[in-house]
Amino acid sequence: xxxxxxxxxxxxxxxxxxxxxxxxxxxxxxxxxxxxxxxxxxxxxxxxxxxxxxxxxxxxxxxxxxxxxxxxxxxxxxxxxxxxxxxxxxxxxxxxxxxxxxxxxxxxxxxxxxxxxxxxxxxxxxxxxxxxxxxxxxxxxxxxxxxxxxxxxxxxxxxxxxxxxxxxxxxxxxxxxxxxxxxxxxxxxxxxxxxxxxxxxxxxxxxxxxxxxxxxxxxxxxxxxxxxxxxxxxxxxxxxxxxxxxxxxxxxxxxxxxxxxxxxxxxxxxxxxxxxxxxxxxxxxxxxxxxxxxxxxxxxxxxxxxxxxxxxxxxxxxxxxxxxxxxxxxxxxxxxxxxxxxxxxxxxxxxxxxxxxxxxxxxxxxxxxxxxxxxxxxxxxxxxxxxxxxxxxxxxxxxxxxxxxxxxxxxxxxxxx
Numbered sequence: 001x002x003x004x005x006x007x008x009x010x011x012x013x014x015x016x017x018x019x020x021x022x023x024x025x026x027x028x029x030x031x032x033x034x035x036x037x038x039x040x041x042x043x044x045x046x047x048x049x050x051x052x053x054x055x056x057x058x059x060x061x062x063x064x065x066x067x068x069x070x071x072x073x074x075x076x077x078x079x080x081x082x083x084x085x086x087x088x089x090x091x092x093x094x095x096x097x098x099x100x101x102x103x104x105x106x107x108x109x110x111x112x113x114x115x116x117x118x119x120x121x122x123x124x125x126x127x128x129x130x131x132x133x134x135x136x137x138x139x140x141x142x143x144x145x146x147x148x149x150x151x152x153x154x155x156x157x158x159x160x161x162x163x164x165x166x167x168x169x170x171x172x173x174x175x176x177x178x179x180x181x182x183x184x185x186x187x188x189x190x191x192x193x194x195x196x197x198x199x200x201x202x203x204x205x206x207x208x209x210x211x212x213x214x215x216x217x218x219x220x221x222x223x224x225x226x227x228x229x230x231x232x233x234x235x236x237x238x239x240x241x242x243x244x245x246x247x248x249x250x251x252x253x254x255x256x257x258x259x260x261x262x263x264x265x266x267x268x269x270x271x272x273x274x275x276x277x278x279x280x281x282x283x284x285x286x287x288x289x290x291x292x293x294x295x296x297x298x299x300x301x302x303x304x305x306x307x308x309x310x311x312x313x314x315x316x317x318x319x320x321x322x323x324x325x326x327x328x329x330x331x332x333x334x335x336x337x338x339x340x341x342x343x344x345x346x347x348x349x350x351x352x353x354x355x356x357x358x359x360x361x362x363x364x365x366x367x368x369x370x371x372x373x374x375x376x377x378x379x380x381x382x383x384x385x386x387x388x389x390x391x392x393x394x395x396x397x398x399x400x401x402x403x404x405x406x407x408x409x410x411x412x413x414x415x416x417x
Contacts, residue, residue: 001181001182003035003178003181004020004023004035004036004037005036005071007039008039008051008054009045009046009050011228012229013228014227014228014229014280017242018217020061021243021246021247024065025247025265025268032185033066034066035065035067035068037181039071040070057229060239061242061243071174074177075167081176082130088205089133091131091133091161092130093113093129094128094130095113095126096109105157106131110131111131129162129164130161130162131160132205133158134154134201137153138150138153139197141200143215145275146190146216151197156194156197156201160172171195175198175202175206178203179206183212186212187216189216217278218276218278221278223280232285236329236330237285237289238293241293245284245288248288249278251273258288258291290324293326298313298314305333311406311407315336318407319333319398319399335393336394336415337415338394340354340394352377353373353387354391354417357412362409367402392408392415
């Protein structure tokens with residue numbers, strides 16, 4: 001079983017989404033369950049509604065899950081397992097000052113406290129935390145992407161597993177939930193490598209001996225707002241393109257550049273993902289987004305702009321030579337169907353042409369349409385062509401009118417109004 005864990009403490013980063021996609025993809029390849037966990041144990045940091053937003057984002061990318069739960073649902077189990085570690089002398093109580101608790105490495109001032117101190121401290125009301133005893137030996141992680149890595153006891157340290165309120169730390173709660181859920185493979189961001197080692201230590205001390213596979217993908221760098229999934233949606237990038245781009249990052253063996261998630265399920269291997277940091281390239285994503293927009297069926301593409309018309313979809317695709325996102329296309333398409341502005345250097349010519357068009361019969365070819373408008377209007381100035389383009393498209397530049405006209409002729413009265 002594989003899982004994706006997300007925290008409702010902030011907006012989803014594309015690095016998080018990349019991890020979610022890889023977990024889903026490998027689950028599909030192995031025909032294993034894929035579960036979603038909302039890591040909400042840090043109550044003070046949780047943002048209302050972020051858990052719902054996380055699920056909505058995953059649904060947009062069609063990452064179908066077998067189950068979903070909030071980590072806070074398992075609070076009692078987390079506390080029970082922490083106390084078991086204390087009773088087995090694998091954890092200890094710590095009454096260091098708040099600053100000392102957060103220091104790394106841990107000073108060791110409470111390591112020799114007897115477990116009997118726990119009851120006394122609870123009775124006295126003294127604030128304390130539970131810390132895990134650091135391992136005696138180094139831990140070796142066989143990573144599917146990073147290779148064999150060794151983590152020393154000093155790096156793992158005596159870390160906190162229950163805070164002063166009795167709440168589990170994210171690392172401890174995650175280790176417990178992975179055991180409870182039967183997770184067999186963890187695909188994570190490389191920045192969580194030390195946390196993985198700590199969680200391995202927790203599971204070993206709790207007697208969990210199931211074989212686990214680990215894969216840590218390099219973090220995505222070189223971006224700010226552009227690395228937020230919601231920002232990409234707001235800019236007009238579509239899910240298929242974002243998936244395509246994220247699966248290309250650091251992948252050393254890709255049979256083709258433009259693909260969908262179902263395509264990737266057939267060939268992607270974790271071992272082919274580079275362990276080097278992946279740099280975010282917005283221009284590359286724009287190119288991939290454009291290619292995916294070209295692939296959308298014409299009528300379906302038109303629905304993104306409020307139509308259900310194959311010809312409007314074809315019209316939109318004409319502008320993909322100069323636009324890469326839904327937003328950029330909207331700036332080209334909406335002026336075509338919006339009321340025209342009769343101002344500036346071409347206003348008079350536009351008004352004359354508009355009257356001719358409103359009285360014209362249906363004309364099927366652009367050549368006949370152009371000849372009819374020019375003959376009936378009597379216009380011969382060099383500005384006439386620009387005026388006609390402004391009347392039909394709301395712009396002075398763009399694809400050839402001979403390509404545009406056949407696709408808008410059924411809307412001509414609306415277009416020229």
